[in-house]
Amino acid sequence: MSDANPTFRAATPADVPALVELVQASYRGDSSRAGWTTEADILDGQRTDPDMVAEAVSGPGSRMLIAEDGGALVACCQLEDRGGHAYFGMFAVDPRRQGGGLGKKVLAEAERVARDEWGAKEMHMTVISVREDLIAWYVRRGYARTGQKSPFPYGDERFGLPKRDDLEFELLVKKLA
Numbered sequence: 001m002s003d004a005n006p007t008f009r010a011a012t013p014a015d016v017p018a019l020v021e022l023v024q025a026s027y028r029g030d031s032s033r034a035g036w037t038t039e040a041d042i043l044d045g046q047r048t049d050p051d052m053v054a055e056a057v058s059g060p061g062s063r064m065l066i067a068e069d070g071g072a073l074v075a076c077c078q079l080e081d082r083g084g085h086a087y088f089g090m091f092a093v094d095p096r097r098q099g100g101g102l103g104k105k106v107l108a109e110a111e112r113v114a115r116d117e118w119g120a121k122e123m124h125m126t127v128i129s130v131r132e133d134l135i136a137w138y139v140r141r142g143y144a145r146t147g148q149k150s151p152f153p154y155g156d157e158r159f160g161l162p163k164r165d166d167l168e169f170e171l172l173v174k175k176l177a
Helices: 013-027 030-034 050-058 102-117 132-140
Strands: 007-010 062-069 072-081 085-093 122-128 144-151 168-175
Touching (some): 013 050, 013 062, 013 072, 013 085, 085 102, 132 168
Parallel strands (some): 085 122
Antiparallel strands (some): 062 072
16 A cells, blocks of 8 residues: 555544654654654654543544554544534654655545534644745645734643744634535
8 A cells, every 4th residue: 555545544542652653753853854844943842642642532523533554554633523613733644754645635534524524614723833834735735824823832841842932823724615
C-alpha cells in the first residue's frame, strides 16, 4: 500500500500511546525536522500528552481519525462536532512521509466525515499565525484566513515552551456544503 491510498479508521484508547508519539515526532524535536511542519524553531517541550489525546479519542463529539499504511500509523487528526461546524486539529503526518500527498488525503477524509457523517457546513481550525507556509498550504486547499486571532496559552507547558513572545492562533474556515 502507498500513501496515495491510506486506510482510515477511528482511533481507540489502545492507540493513545502511538498517537502521542506521532504528534510529538511531527512537530517537536529533531525528528520533526525531517518534515516541513516542524514547530521546533518556535516551540520546545511537548505538543500533546496522553490525557489530551485520550480526550480527543473518547470525548463527546470528538474523534481521532487515523490513517494507516499496511497497518502502520502514518497520520492522524482530531475532529470535533461543534454543532453546525467541525473543528480540525492535532493534525500529524509522519515526518518521513510529508510532502507526498498523504496530508491532503487525511484532510479530505476529515472534511468528508465532518460533512457527510456530522452534517457540518464548515470546517474550522486554528494555526499559529507565524506558520505562514502551513497557512498557505491550507489556503491552497480552500481555507480562508479570517483575521480572527486568539492568544497562545503561554505558561501552560502542556502546549509547549515558546521560544518567541509573538505567538497567537489565527482561525481558518472552509465551507463544506
